[in-house]
Amino acid sequence: MYDLELRNLRYEYGQKTPFHKVAIRDVNLRFEEGEMIGIIGHTGSGKSTLVQHLNGLLKPTEGEVLLGGVNIWENAKRIKEVRSRVGLVFQYPEYQLFEETVFRDIAFGPKNMGMEGETLERAVHTALDFVGLSPELLEKSPFELSGGQKRRVAIAGVIAMSPQVLILDEPTAGLDPRGRDEILARIQDYHKRTGATVLIVSHSMEDVARFAGRVLVMNHSRVELFDTVPNIFKRAERLCEIGLAVPQVTRVFLELQKAGIPVNPGVYTVEDAVREICRIREGGDAGAQ
Numbered sequence: 001m002y003d004l005e006l007r008n009l010r011y012e013y014g015q016k017t018p019f020h021k022v023a024i025r026d027v028n029l030r031f032e033e034g035e036m037i038g039i040i041g042h043t044g045s046g047k048s049t050l051v052q053h054l055n056g057l058l059k060p061t062e063g064e065v066l067l068g069g070v071n072i073w074e075n076a077k078r079i080k081e082v083r084s085r086v087g088l089v090f091q092y093p094e095y096q097l098f099e100e101t102v103f104r105d106i107a108f109g110p111k112n113m114g115m116e117g118e119t120l121e122r123a124v125h126t127a128l129d130f131v132g133l134s135p136e137l138l139e140k141s142p143f144e145l146s147g148g149q150k151r152r153v154a155i156a157g158v159i160a161m162s163p164q165v166l167i168l169d170e171p172t173a174g175l176d177p178r179g180r181d182e183i184l185a186r187i188q189d190y191h192k193r194t195g196a197t198v199l200i201v202s203h204s205m206e207d208v209a210r211f212a213g214r215v216l217v218m219n220h221s222r223v224e225l226f227d228t229v230p231n232i233f234k235r236a237e238r239l240c241e242i243g244l245a246v247p248q249v250t251r252v253f254l255e256l257q258k259a260g261i262p263v264n265p266g267v268y269t270v271e272d273a274v275r276e277i278c279r280i281r282e283g284g285d286a287g288a289q
Helices: 047-054 076-085 102-112 117-130 147-159 177-194 205-211 229-233 236-241 248-258 270-281
Strands: 004-013 021-031 036-041 062-067 086-089 165-169 197-201 214-219 222-228
Touching: 004 047, 021 047, 021 222, 036 047, 036 205, 047 086, 047 165, 047 197, 076 086, 086 147, 102 117, 102 147, 117 147, 117 177, 147 165, 147 177, 165 177, 177 197, 177 205, 197 205, 205 229, 214 229, 222 229, 229 236, 236 248, 248 270
Parallel strands: 036 197, 036 214, 086 165, 165 197
Antiparallel strands: 004 021, 004 062, 214 222
């Protein structure tokens, strides 16, 4: 089992300095093995700080991070092993590419884990296939690639380590709509084909609605909401209050409800909107889906 659990997590920056700040407080969460989780929140809400605890990049000021029921800081010497199980892709990961070739960049992580020879070759090629890039690119410099290709190479470098938990911090930031859809499709495919637990930090509520099973909403360093996608969007008015941009179709249905029309305000896709409109026309019960 590779479930992740956070118990009474608290993290403080700059203790005993003028820059002291509590970035995470009172966080108790459990992510089940094989889940697809979306993490959203306004800038400064604690999203990135939270995920950097999950593979030991940050050590809690208080509380515990458990992987498979074991505190990852129980033996600090084994934190490297934790990072091979829990892979983290940073925002704009292409800026961290540094090797001479695409192959060497993707191979860097698994090689540090001790992979070599045919096992290493297979891991690199498998990861490249997962992100949808051609083997012909392996001998190219990563700096010759397009922005979207660089992003995929960076993601492949983490996937090559075969993590049981894959965390991506804003993986579509800065990409055009086509590049964003391609990256998300590849991540979803990886999740389906491997059964890995996948957590995606995103500012896009539309993207979260499309891929996530459950959604974690962070607000001012705390957990505001953690529930299934439909239940989260039933709280659309609260999401707006804390400064999150809900999908346009959700805003439309919120306004319809305010106007006295008995619609379900938890609509978050065009398909749901069509079904809800048909239900209203047929005289169905309010909120039924």
